[in-house]
Amino acid sequence: MSVTGAVLLSPSPSFFPFTFFFPRFAFSHRSVERLTYTSFRVVKLIHNNIYCTYRSLLTPRQASFSAMSEDEQRVAYCKEHNIHHLFELLATKVLVERPKNPFEYLRGLLQSVEESEQKKNTYDPTQIQFQSTKTADKKELKKLTIGTFGLDNAGKSTLLTALAGEIEPQCTPTVGFSPTQFQTDEYDICIFDLGGAANFRGIWVHYFHDCHGIIYVVDSASEEKTVAESLKVLTDTLQHPYVGGKPLLVLANKKDLPGARKEAVVPDGFLEQLLLPGTPHRVVATCGVKEDLALEGGVEWLLATVGERFEQLSKRVADDCKRVKEEKDRQRAERLAALRAEAP
Ligand SMILES: Nc1nc2c(ncn2[C@@H]2O[C@H](COP(=O)(O)OP(=O)(O)OP(=O)(O)O)[C@@H](O)[C@H]2O)c(=O)[nH]1
Numbered sequence: 001m002s003v004t005g006a007v008l009l010s011p012s013p014s015f016f017p018f019t020f021f022f023p024r025f026a027f028s029h030r031s032v033e034r035l036t037y038t039s040f041r042v043v044k045l046i047h048n049n050i051y052c053t054y055r056s057l058l059t060p061r062q063a064s065f066s067a068m069s070e071d072e073q074r075v076a077y078c079k080e081h082n083i084h085h086l087f088e089l090l091a092t093k094v095l096v097e098r099p100k101n102p103f104e105y106l107r108g109l110l111q112s113v114e115e116s117e118q119k120k121n122t123y124d125p126t127q128i129q130f131q132s133t134k135t136a137d138k139k140e141l142k143k144l145t146i147g148t149f150g151l152d153n154a155g156k157s158t159l160l161t162a163l164a165g166e167i168e169p170q171c172t173p174t175v176g177f178s179p180t181q182f183q184t185d186e187y188d189i190c191i192f193d194l195g196g197a198a199n200f201r202g203i204w205v206h207y208f209h210d211c212h213g214i215i216y217v218v219d220s221a222s223e224e225k226t227v228a229e230s231l232k233v234l235t236d237t238l239q240h241p242y243v244g245g246k247p248l249l250v251l252a253n254k255k256d257l258p259g260a261r262k263e264a265v266v267p268d269g270f271l272e273q274l275l276l277p278g279t280p281h282r283v284v285a286t287c288g289v290k291e292d293l294a295l296e297g298g299v300e301w302l303l304a305t306v307g308e309r310f311e312q313l314s315k316r317v318a319d320d321c322k323r324v325k326e327e328k329d330r331q332r333a334e335r336l337a338a339l340r341a342e343a344p
């Protein structure tokens with residue numbers, strides 16, 4: 001049985017009596033309405049997975065179930081395999097951890113279920129080995145988020161693959177948002193890679209409040225008008241209230257190309273005019289298609305700078321996240337009120 005594989009391939013389980021099996025999670029239409037789109041899709045993902053697990057396990061056991069109706073078979077299977085417990089565990093993990101990408105996170109958890117099953121040759125959903133953000137000595141890692149911004153084709157994704165030690169000169173343009181996660185002894189670091197094409201720049205604002213530090217990538221070998229556009233977008237980014245004052249690393253990329261302006265792509269005094277007094281900042285010339293110590297040095301500087309101010313930045317991130325959530329809740333309440341007012 002492939003639990004995780006089934007997630008993507010699962011047919012619509014519309015007949016599955018969800019509320020019957022999971023009375024504590026009985027979703028009426030009204031409560032589903034209240035769920036955010038994401039959490040609704042997470043619930044569907046778990047739901048589909050359980051459904052497929054049920055289907056794939058049911059087939060070889062058909063003989064012993066054959067005297068039962070289909071509904072009775074489902075109930076028997078779910079009772080025997082503690083499916084409600086699996087659902088509860090997954091849902092609790094998602095609610096407690098609030099992962100940035102719930103789908104990827106759930107796939108990881110479900111993979112753990114599958115591995116646990118392979119090891120013991122028996123399916124036991126109560127034995128999930130959760131991914132832990134603690135190191136071996138149980139020290140809690142501090143969560144730290146860095147946002148990477150810059151125009152399309154600047155080399156953001158290439159630089160991030162180079163940082164991960166896998167130079168990838170054939171990166172395709174990023175559509176929307178792609179997170180990269182890694183850990184040090186002290187930090188659990190998430191780097192957001194956001195698409196820089198004009199039609200994606202509008203989503204950047206939805207990530208600013210989460211960031212402890214900012215990376216901005218400029219193609220230092222591009223033509224004059226692209227550099228001017230990049231500096232204009234950098235100006236707008238730095239003036240956003242959720243960005244101002246946060247440590248900033250500007251990467252003047254593509255230094256390997258002839259005519260690259262390197263650090264000079266950012267004119268002298270340009271950042272100092274824009275940044276709030278005391279904002280830590282640095283401009284580093286980098287290359288994403290060859291090994292580059294300057295790139296590592298720049299990112300190490302940013303992480304160390306964020307690390308020195310971690311408490312203060314974390315408080316700010318937490319406050320800003322709370323503010324964003326309150327604003328979203330307020331807008332949702334307004335939309336619901338408007339819908340109710342329109343209802344006959
Ligand atoms: N010569 C050279 N090419 C680079 C360098 N970094 C990136 N590139 C190339 O630039 C192109 C765009 O790189 P990406 O990393 O996809 O750019 P991006 O900023 O992520 O673009 P979007 O995802 O569209 O925002 C690719 O063809 C890369 O191979 C570099 O340092 N030198």
Ligand SMILES: [Mg+2]
Nearest residue numbers: 156157173174
């Ligand atoms: Mg990209």
